[in-house]
Amino acid sequence: MADIFDEVSEDLRYERAIRLAKRYGGLLLLVAVLVLAGVAGQQFWQARKARLADKAATQYLAITQPLDQANGQITPAIAKATAQRLVDFSKSAPETYKTMARMRAAALYANAGELPKAALLWSRVGADEAAPNLMRDAASLLFAQHEIGIDSNADILARLQPIVQEKNPYHGLAREMQAMVYLHEGNTAMAKSLFAQVEDDPSAPQGAQHRAQAMLAKLNG
Numbered sequence: 770m771a772d773i774f775d776e777v778s779e780d781l782r783y784e785r786a787i788r789l790a791k792r793y794g795g796l797l798l799l800v801a802v803l804v805l806a807g808v809a810g811q812q813f814w815q816a817r818k819a820r821l822a823d824k825a826a827t828q829y830l831a832i833t834q835p836l837d838q839a840n841g842q843i844t845p846a847i848a849k850a851t852a853q854r855l856v857d858f859s860k861s862a863p864e865t866y867k868t869m870a871r872m873r874a875a876a877l878y879a880n881a882g883e884l885p886k887a888a889l890l891w892s893r894v895g896a897d898e899a900a901p902n903l904m905r906d907a908a909s910l911l912f913a914q915h916e917i918g919i920d921s922n923a924d925i926l927a928r929l930q931p932i933v934q935e936k937n938p939y940h941g942l943a944r945e946m947q948a949m950v951y952l953h954e955g956n957t958a959m960a961k962s963l964f965a966q967v968e969d970d971p972s973a974p975q976g977a978q979h980r981a982q983a984m985l986a987k988l989n990g
Contacts, residue, residue: 851877855873856870856874864899864900868900872907891915906943909929910946917946917950926950929947940972942977945980948967948984951963960984
């Protein structure tokens with residue numbers, strides 16, 4: 770008897786499916802087509818992104834490999850020319866390579882004595898919300914380091930403010946930069962307070978701790 774009920778139930782499900790297909794067949798077909806189109810579109814986009822990334826990697830390495838092979842023995846003229854090539858490359862590069870190119874170009878400009886050009890690139894990376902946070906923070910630190918005494922103290926401190934939070938891995942370096950800014954503007958008390966925080970911070974880089982200790986010794990006479 771159970772088999773008969775099962776067969777009847779199966780027949781009813783089959784008939785219901787037939788009625789639904791007749792009633793909504795066109796709509797279901799459209800949904801199926803859209804789903805398939807979406808999957809195909811996503812696969813196409815992912816494949817395109819992979820091709821663009823491969824192309825960008827090849828271009829980036831073609832620009833930077835001669836520098837790496839020179840082991841740092843490059844002239845200022847070569848550094849500036851390579852930096853300009855990286856800047857040009859960054860204009861159409863995918864986001865990750867754009868940021869890498871700007872950071873490398875900024876370092877080259879700085880080493881060649883072109884600090885305004887380096888500062889401009891660090892500023893752009895620091896303000897680029899699409900760039901990785903660690904890269905943005907590193908750019909802001911480098912900007913602060915080279916712009917003390919050039920840019921306004923208020924602007925530098927504003928750039929450093931998000932980085933001095935305890936959860937940020939760069940907070941020790943950011944506090945060191947804050948102390949240098951306050952020292953430059955004559956606020957010795959605030960500078961000493963920040964240097965003391967860096968010296969006592971076990972998570973701060975050892976180099977930053979040693980520099981803070983040396984600065985405190987100098988300021989305290």
